[in-house]
Amino acid sequence: MAESYHLLKRADFIFRNENDWEEILTKTIKRTPQDIINELISSELKGRGGAGFPTGLKWKITAEAKSAEKYVICNADEGEPGTFKDREILSRVPYKVLTAMAVCAHIIGSKKGIIYLRGEYHSLKEALEKTISEFEYYCKKIKLDFSIEVFMGSGAYICGEETALFESLEGHRGEPRNKPPYPTIKGYMDKPTVINNVETLAHTFTIFKYGAKKFYDLGVQFSRGTKLFSVSGDTPKPGIYELELGMSLQDFVNEFGDGDTKAVQVGGASGFLVPRKKFQETAIGYQGKLTGISLPTGGSMMIYNSSRSMFNVLDNYLEFFREESCGQCTPCRVGCQQLLIGIKAVKRGERPAQYLDKLLKLTETMQLTAKCGLGQSVANSFASIVENFREEMIY
Amino acid sequence: MDPIQSLIKELAVKHGRKRESLLPVLQGVVEQERYLSEHSMIEIARELDLPAAEVYGTATFYSFLEHRKMGRFIIRICKTISCSMKGKNQVLLAIQDMLKISTGETTPDGRFSLVETNCLGLCHKAPAMLINEEVYTDLTPEKVREILSDYMKK
Ligand code: SF4
Ligand code: FES
Numbered sequence: 001m002a003e004s005y006h007l008l009k010r011a012d013f014i015f016r017n018e019n020d021w022e023e024i025l026t027k028t029i030k031r032t033p034q035d036i037i038n039e040l041i042s043s044e045l046k047g048r049g050g051a052g053f054p055t056g057l058k059w060k061i062t063a064e065a066k067s068a069e070k071y072v073i074c075n076a077d078e079g080e081p082g083t084f085k086d087r088e089i090l091s092r093v094p095y096k097v098l099t100a101m102a103v104c105a106h107i108i109g110s111k112k113g114i115i116y117l118r119g120e121y122h123s124l125k126e127a128l129e130k131t132i133s134e135f136e137y138y139c140k141k142i143k144l145d146f147s148i149e150v151f152m153g154s155g156a157y158i159c160g161e162e163t164a165l166f167e168s169l170e171g172h173r174g175e176p177r178n179k180p181p182y183p184t185i186k187g188y189m190d191k192p193t194v195i196n197n198v199e200t201l202a203h204t205f206t207i208f209k210y211g212a213k214k215f216y217d218l219g220v221q222f223s224r225g226t227k228l229f230s231v232s233g234d235t236p237k238p239g240i241y242e243l244e245l246g247m248s249l250q251d252f253v254n255e256f257g258d259g260d261t262k263a264v265q266v267g268g269a270s271g272f273l274v275p276r277k278k279f280q281e282t283a284i285g286y287q288g289k290l291t292g293i294s295l296p297t298g299g300s301m302m303i304y305n306s307s308r309s310m311f312n313v314l315d316n317y318l319e320f321f322r323e324e325s326c327g328q329c330t331p332c333r334v335g336c337q338q339l340l341i342g343i344k345a346v347k348r349g350e351r352p353a354q355y356l357d358k359l360l361k362l363t364e365t366m367q368l369t370a371k372c373g374l375g376q377s378v379a380n381s382f383a384s385i386v387e388n389f390r391e392e393m394i395y
Numbered sequence: 396m397d398p399i400q401s402l403i404k405e406l407a408v409k410h411g412r413k414r415e416s417l418l419p420v421l422q423g424v425v426e427q428e429r430y431l432s433e434h435s436m437i438e439i440a441r442e443l444d445l446p447a448a449e450v451y452g453t454a455t456f457y458s459f460l461e462h463r464k465m466g467r468f469i470i471r472i473c474k475t476i477s478c479s480m481k482g483k484n485q486v487l488l489a490i491q492d493m494l495k496i497s498t499g500e501t502t503p504d505g506r507f508s509l510v511e512t513n514c515l516g517l518c519h520k521a522p523a524m525l526i527n528e529e530v531y532t533d534l535t536p537e538k539v540r541e542i543l544s545d546y547m548k549k
Contacts, residue, residue, distance in 0.1 A: 081514040122528040154457035171417035173456040238519035
């Protein structure tokens with residue numbers, strides 16, 4: 001029987017101030033790599049950036065790859081509209097992320113870590129570098145040969161895509177590469193690389209400290225542990241909340257809505273819009289056998305009340321994608337432009353309402369043929385908005 | 396050697412002359428000059444031994460690596476959905492009104508440039524903007540007028 005979702009439950013691990021990171025680091029690296037990897041695998045932690053790949057497995061594959069040079073990269077290129085959790089982690093508990101990177105390096109056999117920080121977060125750089133130098137000082141003390149560099153992005157959403165991020169680090173335009181090969185085998189500088197989102201790394205700290213069981217016991221089947229949610233839009237409580245995975249969207253709205261919630265965009269502009277009538281059947285977690293629909297999210301939860309025009313929302317998203325498409329492949333480059341032109345033409349009455357169906361077909365093509373997640377995911381928001389709020393697109 | 400050439404030399408010494416150094420070098424020039432002129436891009440190409448077209452192609456990919464002359468203070472106001480829902484337009488109008496420029500322009504005295512940008516990761520404190528690296532949130536027309544008058548005195 002499928003496990004059902006649970007009520008909304010708050011948690012406090014990520015921002016809990018732990019002043020024993022030195023102890024955790026020393027203790028953890030004394031364990032065998034195999035032992036740590038097993039613990040991560042049994043916690044069932046999945047990547048918190050949105051894609052949801054099992055973290056333990058990622059570390060394991062990279063550890064097993066044969067290469068004298070390997071890298072640990074922290075993806076702090078948080079650009080998904082509506083997401084602002086990584087900024088908070090890096091400013092409030094950066095040492096958790098650094099500790100996790102060092103443990104990972106120790107396991108896979110790497111000496112070098114890089115934090116790719118988005119250009120928009122330049123103001124965090126100085127404090128972060130200060131923390132890093134204290135951290136490196138401690139690493140030297142315990143004879144751990146590991147250094148971390150902060151690399152600044154320069155304003156490009158696509159660089160959050162891991163292979164585009166490597167291109168950017170290597171001094172090129174941030175254009176995604178073909179996959180496979182995957183970063184675990186051929187990543188930064190074509191060397192085996194673990195690349196994890198900021199939040200994912202912070203969760204591994206929780207696991208090192210409290211054990212896999214503690215983490216596994218939170219959340220629901222296929223969606224274990226807690227997750228940070230960035231809540232914005234029409235809410236009396238905008239902000240960042242750590243919640244157990246697996247709650248229903250209805251419970252989420254009861255807690256964070258303003259009483260007049262019409263729809264919630266789960267997962268940012270590249271995610272899905274859920275209309276009111278589907279709140280009850282929608283759960284927040286990774287794909288799995290939850291009852292009803294289960295939506296993954298990198299944490300962005302944008303709430304819209306009934307005063308909002310869904311046409312404007314879609315228009316804003318499409319403009320975002322049109323600007324942020326790297327332009328490398330035609331379905332995405334041209335597709336994003338045509339979608340934007342198309343919905344405007346329908347709105348103005350220059351095209352009949354049936355034209356929306358043509359545009360939906362176009363998003364299907366993009367989903368199938370675009371090279372990376374950006375072009376593929378435009379279909380998510382487009383279809384979920386157009387199908388649920390068709391009349392708002394027309395009149 | 397003109398000042399740009401020596402700046403680029405300095406940056407190349409600091410970051411190295413490998414391809415991986417290109418972004419930090421470009422960023423270093425932008426930090427000083429606020430933009431990348433054709434001259435500086437050619438000089439960077441020379442210094443790092445890269446085709447100038449590669450430097451240009453890379454630089455123009457990133458929205459923070461401006462290649463038009465910019466003012467001393469670059470105002471980047473977020474136009475993505477949360478900010479736009481929370482009154483970004485009124486704030487933008489207040490800025491335009493005060494600086495007497497439109498979006499994309501620079502004041503004649505070369506002090507301020509105004510651009511719109513995508514989500515800054517401050518959606519819970521919308522509307523938000525950056526002035527150079529400085530972060531400003533929960534903006535209102537009044538608040539932004541105050542902020543700008545402070546900058547005008549700088
Ligand atoms: S899908 Fe879009 S962003 Fe991705 S590679 Fe193609 S053009 Fe670039
Ligand atoms: S929408 Fe403006 S900061 Fe995110």
